[in-house]
Amino acid sequence: MKQKNQVSRILAMAAVLGFGLLVALQVQARTGTPEQIAERLKPSGELCLQGMDCGGVAAAPVAAGPKSGDQVYNSVCMACHNTGAAGAPKKGDVAAWASRLAQGMDSMYANSIKGIRGMPARGGNPNLSDAEVKAAVDYLVEASR
Ligand code: HEC
Structure with a gap:
């Protein structure tokens, strides 16, 4: 039992x-x-930034593509060209821009990239490409004719 x-x-x-x-x-x-x-x-599509060793995979640049003229203007140039600070010709001030436009766009692009008097080179942002500065000039000038 x-x-x-x-x-x-x-x-x-x-x-x-x-x-x-x-x-x-x-x-x-x-x-x-x-x-x-x-x-x-694991996160899908692991993050691989510029400068990182990602096992031979080409790293994607951090910023995706160039900024538009509108974006550049509104992040960099507006500080002076919206207000007229430092004697900058204001956006939309047709009279102030007419005399500058007379010199031609190539000269305006060059002055914006190199800087001229109170206007700092590339609006003070050395990371902007020539194309981005030119796009911002186009945007600014279009709004001031
Ligand atoms: C720190 C203030 C400041 C910022 C920021 C600035 N500008 Fe200017 N800009 C000026 C001043 C001041 C002038 C007038 C310079 C002069 O002719 O004496 C000027 C002039 C210009 C001109 C006319 C140049 C010419 O040949 O007559 C253009 C075009 C221009 N700026 C574009 C831009 C663009 C595009 C940006 C942004 C990427 C920018 N500026 C950012 C101050 C600024």
Whole structure:
């Protein structure tokens, strides 16, 4: 009688253990191995910035493409050309721009890139490309004819 009791207790324990093992396997089957989980948790399209070693993959430049004239004007040039600060010809002041326009656009581009008197080179932002400065000049001049 005592012996039978012990056997059934062992059987019951084995059943519990077996069930636990089954659940654990089931969970692992659904979630995957730790490696698979780590793989899934990785951000899709890992960030690879300029200057980073990204395993031979060419790094994308941080800024996506050149800024438009409108964007450049409104982030850099407006500080002076909206207000007339430092004696800058104001945007939309047709009379103030007429005499400058007479010298031709090439000269205006060159002066904006090199700077002229109170006008700092590239509006004070050396990171602007020639094309971006020219686009900003176009934008400014178009609004001032
Ligand atoms: C710190 C103030 C300031 C900022 C910022 C500035 N300008 Fe000027 N800008 C001036 C002043 C002052 C003049 C007049 C210079 C002169 O002829 O004495 C001027 C003149 C100009 C002219 C006329 C140049 C010529 O040949 O007559 C253009 C075009 C121009 N700016 C474009 C820009 C553009 C584009 C930006 C932005 C990228 C910009 N400016 C940012 C102050 C500024």
